[in-house]
Amino acid sequence: MTIQIFNSMGRKKEPLETRVPGQVGIYVCGVTVYDYSHIGHARVMVVFDTIVRHLKARGLDVTYVRNYTDIDDKIIKRANELGIEIGELTEEYIKAFQDDMGELGMESPDIEPKATEHLAEMQEMIGQLIKNGLAYESGGDVYYAVDRFKKYGLLSGKNLADLVAGSRVDVNTQKQNPLDFVLWKGAKPGEPQWPSPWGPGRPGWHIECSAMSSKYLGESFDIHGGGRDLIFPHHENEIAQSEGTYGHDWVRYWMHNGFVNVVSDAGEREKMSKSLGNFFTIRDLLKAYRGEVLRVFILNNHYRSPLDFSFGLLNGARGGLDRLYNALDGAAKYLGSLPDVTSVTPESEVGNPLHGDVEKFFKSMDDDFNTPQAVAVLFELAKKLNKILLAAESSDKKAAVLDHVRVMRGLGVVVGLAQATPTEHFQFKPEVNLDVEDSGSGAGISDEQIDLLIENRTKARADKNFAESDRIRDELVANGITVLDSKEGTTWRRN
Ligand SMILES: [Zn+2]
Structure with a gap:
């Protein structure tokens, strides 16, 4: 068994060879906690949760670290707008994030460090970078001198000269080179600050x-992951900082998942992002879909491909999951109850008629985590199970049903699917209906009323009255109206 991983560093598949045989250390950039997470965040989290599950299923001892960025410009801005301490804001959104993750069937990482609890480690690193001649103090800030790090640009494939040519000239800068990035920001009035050898301030992201x-995985470790939007500058800068501090190679495998695109009714694609405002929060979607529907929707796509988001596709994913649970429901009725979930591997199934299916599933996952192929095996098993259930009673029918259920759910452990009971699945009642095919809802509110609410919401947003804009949005959603924000403005449609 060899697991092949597409390494963003070098841009090719490579066999996974961990630093310590049998052990894997993996770090994934977590969320900046100042707002609810959207489907783009859900994708990163589901993708890496599934990767970690597969590494474990292959017998590796995994240490999974995923951080919270709980100090950042956006957090300070939002907390100031609301007139609260940043800790109050970040605590609320960490809790919300954890609730969302629970709904998506996520296993908790082994360690979830918060930035504000690691100031000492950051300052130690910055001090070492200054000592190594790679960083400099300037006007209360500390910057990384990018042109002194030879490997800068290697991950993103960017060339330093091109970057300089394309960079904006900032006249107020304290930087020696426009590409230098901040390690420590000198304190500004109204901002949280910590003491440091360079004066009070806060760390760069x-x-x-x-x-x-x-701190948690060592001065070099196996896998670092995140969304592909983090390759430059975030991960490029992380490499410069860490290798600049330790003086040796840092991360073996860089893994990045693709973007989420929003597909309009007209079939046009646009990248989903917070800054474009065209996103759906996990929370909103969970009002209409069971978390597992979002999960299977995400895993139906290879993690490196762009993920097209539309309600039609989401409904398709729900239909697939319904079929899977229908088969399990049939089995539960036939058997009287479903057996407990146990893990399944190709090794455990030698001699089983379903060995080929198990092998196919694991081979797909070993090949750079090809979840669409792996999930397809679960659906094939559901189909076979239905056939057996429909067949006449025979001496080996019960054993075959039991075996199919056991293998289906055992493989489901690896991708976090098919773990619920059919009752749990079918009992889910959506609070709102986001089904585009169904035009029955939203009839109680006139077009004029909707336009007025949208207008009021736009005004509230312009006034930075986010409590009011959120309230109006909720009111619209509750009336079965989908609100779509984009850079062109806000549009709506009845679900
Ligand atoms: Zn990061």
Whole structure:
């Protein structure tokens, strides 16, 4: 068994050879906790949760670290707008994030460090970088001198000269080179601050991940992951910081998942992002779909491919999952109850008629985590199970049903699917109906009323009255109206 991983560093598949045989250390950039997480965050989290599950299923001893960025410009801005301490804001959104993750069937990482609890480690690193001649103090800030790190640009494939040519000239800068990035920001009025050898201030974002990952996984470790939007500059800067501090190679495998695109009714694709405002929060979607539907929707796509988001595709994923649970429901009725879930591997199934299916599933996952192929095996097993259930009673029918259920759910452990009972699945009642095929809802509110609410919401947003804009949005959603924000403005449609 060899697991092949597409390494963003070098851009090719490579066999996974861990530093310590049998052990894997993996770090994934977590969320910045100032708002609810959206489907783009859900994708990163589900993808890496599944990767970790497969590494474990293959017998590796995994240490999974995923951080919280709980100090950042956006957090300070939002807390100031709301007139609360940043800790109050971040605590609320960490809790919300954990609730969302629970709904998506996520296993907790082994360690979930918070940036604000690792100031000492960050400062130690910054001090070492200054000592190594790679960072400099300037006007209360500390910057990384990018042109002194030879490997800069290797991960993203960017060339330093091109970057300089394309960079904006900032006249107020304290930087020696426009590409230099901040390691420590000198304190500004109204901002949280910590004492440091360079005066009071706070850390830059990039140093947070370098310090937290190495603290828990060592000065070099196996896998670092995140969304592909983090390749540059975040991960490029993390490499510069960590290798600049330790003086040797840092991460063996860089893994990045693709973007989420929103597909409009007209079939046009646009990248989903917070800054474009065209996103759906996990929370909103969970009002309409069971978390497992979002999970199978995400895993139906290879993690490196772009993920097209539309309600039609989401409903398709729900239909697939319904079929799977229908088969399990039939089995539960036939058997009287479903057996407990136990793990299944190709080794445990030698001699089983389903060995080929198990092998196919694991081979797909070994090949750079090809979840669409692996999930297809679960659906094939559901189909076979239905056939057996429909067949006439025979001496070996019960054993065959039991075996199919056991293998289906045992493989499901690896991808976090088919773990619920059919009753749990079918009992889910959506609070709102986001089904585009169904035009029955939203009839109680007129077009004029909707336009007025949208207008009021736009005004509230412009006034930074987010409590009010959220309230209006909730009111619209409760009336079966989908609100779509994009850079062109806000549009709506009845579900
Ligand atoms: Zn990071």
